[in-house]
Amino acid sequence: MKRANILIFDDDIFFQRKLGGTLTEKGFNVFTAGTFEEAREIFNNNYIDIVLLDLVLKEGNGLDYLPEFLKNATSVVVLTGHASMDSAISALKMGAADYLRKPVSEDTLLSTIEFILEKKKEGKEKEDVKAIKAKLERLELLDLISRAINSTNEINTLLKMALNLTSGFIGAEAVSLFLKDENTEELVCYLASGTKGDILEGKRMKKGAGIAGWVAENGKPLLVNDVSKEIRFNPEFDRMTGFKTRSVLAVPLRAMNRTIGVLEVINKKDNDKFTMDDQQLLYSLANHLAIAVENAKMTEELKRTNEMLEERVRERTKKLEDAITKLTETQNQLIHTEKMASLGIMAAGIAHEINNPMSFIQSNLTIIKDYLKDIKIEDREIKEEILTAIDESLEGAQRIASIIKGLKGFARADEGRLEEFDINQLIEEVLRMIWNEVRYKAEVIKELGDVPKILANRNQIAQVLVNLILNAAQAISTKGRIIIRTYLNGGRLCIEVEDTGCGIPPENLKRIFDPFFTTKPVGKGTGLGLSITLGIIQNHGGEIKVESEVGKGTKFTVFLPLSTERVRIGE
Ligand SMILES: Nc1ncnc2c1ncn2[C@@H]1O[C@H](COP(=O)(O)OP(=O)(O)O)[C@@H](O)[C@H]1O
Ligand SMILES: [Mg+2]
Numbered sequence: 069m070k071r072a073n074i075l076i077f078d079d080d081i082f083f084q085r086k087l088g089g090t091l092t093e094k095g096f097n098v099f100t101a102g103t104f105e106e107a108r109e110i111f112n113n114n115y116i117d118i119v120l121l122d123l124v125l126k127e128g129n130g131l132d133y134l135p136e137f138l139k140n141a142t143s144v145v146v147l148t149g150h151a152s153m154d155s156a157i158s159a160l161k162m163g164a165a166d167y168l169r170k171p172v173s174e175d176t177l178l179s180t181i182e183f184i185l186e187k188k189k190e191g192k193e194k195e196d197v198k199a200i201k202a203k204l205e206r207l208e209l210l211d212l213i214s215r216a217i218n219s220t221n222e223i224n225t226l227l228k229m230a231l232n233l234t235s236g237f238i239g240a241e242a243v244s245l246f247l248k249d250e251n252t253e254e255l256v257c258y259l260a261s262g263t264k265g266d267i268l269e270g271k272r273m274k275k276g277a278g279i280a281g282w283v284a285e286n287g288k289p290l291l292v293n294d295v296s297k298e299i300r301f302n303p304e305f306d307r308m309t310g311f312k313t314r315s316v317l318a319v320p321l322r323a324m325n326r327t328i329g330v331l332e333v334i335n336k337k338d339n340d341k342f343t344m345d346d347q348q349l350l351y352s353l354a355n356h357l358a359i360a361v362e363n364a365k366m367t368e369e370l371k372r373t374n375e376m377l378e379e380r381v382r383e384r385t386k387k388l389e390d391a392i393t394k395l396t397e398t399q400n401q402l403i404h405t406e407k408m409a410s411l412g413i414m415a416a417g418i419a420h421e422i423n424n425p426m427s428f429i430q431s432n433l434t435i436i437k438d439y440l441k442d443i444k445i446e447d448r449e450i451k452e453e454i455l456t457a458i459d460e461s462l463e464g465a466q467r468i469a470s471i472i473k474g475l476k477g478f479a480r481a482d483e484g485r486l487e488e489f490d491i492n493q494l495i496e497e498v499l500r501m502i503w504n505e506v507r508y509k510a511e512v513i514k515e516l517g518d519v520p521k522i523l524a525n526r527n528q529i530a531q532v533l534v535n536l537i538l539n540a541a542q543a544i545s546t547k548g549r550i551i552i553r554t555y556l557n558g559g560r561l562c563i564e565v566e567d568t569g570c571g572i573p574p575e576n577l578k579r580i581f582d583p584f585f586t587t588k589p590v591g592k593g594t595g596l597g598l599s600i601t602l603g604i605i606q607n608h609g610g611e612i613k614v615e616s617e618v619g620k621g622t623k624f625t626v627f628l629p630l631s632t633e634r635v636r637i638g639e
Pocket of ligand 1 (some may be wrong): 567569572592593597
């Protein structure tokens with residue numbers, strides 16, 4: 069065991085030697101001093117376990133020097149000579165460990181010294197145990213917090229948990245956590261405990277402002293036990309909450325070499341002071357927290373990225389589905405067009421085949437009729453009947469001829485020729501042509517826009533107009549309105565024919581463009597009008613749309629490019 073160091077401060081040389089001799093013999097390291105200067109010199113240069121201090125010195129009262137020796141866990145035993153017990157009691161009150169009366173017996177001296185040394189050892193051990201216990205508790209807290217941190221990815225829960233543990237352990241009245249806004253570099257109060265702490269949540273502090281700002285800027289902890297003397301302290305938050313800050317311990321939250329925020333504990337409980345131990349604890353805690361915050365942020369970012377990706381996949385899938393639907397539609401249309409084309413070829417063939425015999429049937433019937441007028445037949449009744457039969461046949465032939473004409477149009481047997489013309493003028497012409505079929509049925513309203521001339525097949529477009537306007541008139545049972553509009557839209561010419569007629573039931577809408585589809589009585593409708601119309605418009609690179617409501621009316625809209633030069637007409 070290390071031998072104890074004992075300083076004897078007595079200006080009585082004889083006494084010095086006597087006492088010194090006894091103690092040296094017992095194995096102590098003995099220093100002696102006769103003046104205060106000597107004593108101080110020795111005291112400052114050696115670790116002294118016990119000072120034996122004479123109270124009556126030539127230089128003055130030993131009590132005056134007592135405080136000086138009571139530093140560094142040194143124990144002081146005062147020696148009293150002739151003086152009264154009063155000084156001894158004063159010495160004990162001031163912190164002396166014991167007193168000895170001169171002359172000092174050897175036994176008393178040794179037992180006193182040993183007793184003091186023993187007590188000192190015990191005390192020191194107790195201190196050590198206390199320190200180790202405190203360290204253990206701190207380790208336990210860190211472990212607890214880091215486990216809590218790892219058990220949740222939800223940043224808010226995590227921080228609240230950590231803050232509660234922290235303030236409880238350090239013994240602070242309040243805790244605040246600030247996170248740095250990466251764009252503005254301001255500190256944003258993320259969580260604050262303590263009176264009215266919730267007022268502060270979300271509040272911002274300018275870059276560098278306040279104690280937290282300083283800590284964030286410098287990346288170093290700051291311990292302030294009296295904010296009234298601290299110029300970096302910003303009283304603004306206290307003003308908001310009415311809280312009175314006395315002391316602050318603030319540490320930076322650092323992750324990946326960046327300061328991402330600041331953790332602050334405020335007002336050590338019981339008016340105590342924050343210590344370096346507290347600072348160390350808070351600092352290691354902040355390290356754990358910072359990593360956890362970063363992890364949580366990354367998890368959230370990942371989640372967001374994931375959601376974004378999913379959203380994109382959804383969008384793409386939708387686009388693909390749309391594309392597939394469109395493809396299917398196009399395919400159906402192609403099949404339809406193909407069918408129409410072959411039907412067209414067939415119809416053209418039939419029309420051609422029928423056309424010749426039909427014309428001589430017609431002309432022969434006319435000739436027969438003429439001859440019959442001049443021939444005398446006995447039975448006038450029979451003659452009348454024959455004439456009626458011929459008339460009926462002529463009418464039938466006429467009907468066949470007009471169907472053939474329609475078929476030829478459907479088959480686009482007419483050669484197409486492009487010319488520039490004014491659509492509004494064409495509409496007027498067509499209306500004059502079919503005025504007799506329209507006038508009794510409908511009031512015609514023209515809303516013709518100021519549109520440029522188009523380059524198209526004039527005859528074919530006229531046929532489109534005839535078909536649409538006649539259909540409109542035929543859809544009106546007694547009296548209605550037909551509105552014809554022309555205007556430009558998206559660089560295309562639009563022609564609208566709207567009526568207040570019977571409308572088209574939804575189940576028919578898909579079929580009205582099919583050849584021979586008609587809802588009209590035999591002799592009135594051939595079902596070729598819209599089919600021919602569609603063919604013409606498509607050949608012009610245009611489109612036709614229909615909107616209809618049963619009982620209210622129908623609107624056909626034709627879209628035509630202004631110039632159809634690139635489109636081959638009549639093929
Ligand atoms: N404006 C309209 N209002 C109501 N129904 C219409 C209209 N236009 C066309 N339709 C319907 O479409 C069918 C086909 O028309 P279309 O091809 O012109 O042949 P058609 O007029 O000879 O019947 C018509 O029979 C009718 O049922
Ligand atoms: Mg028609």
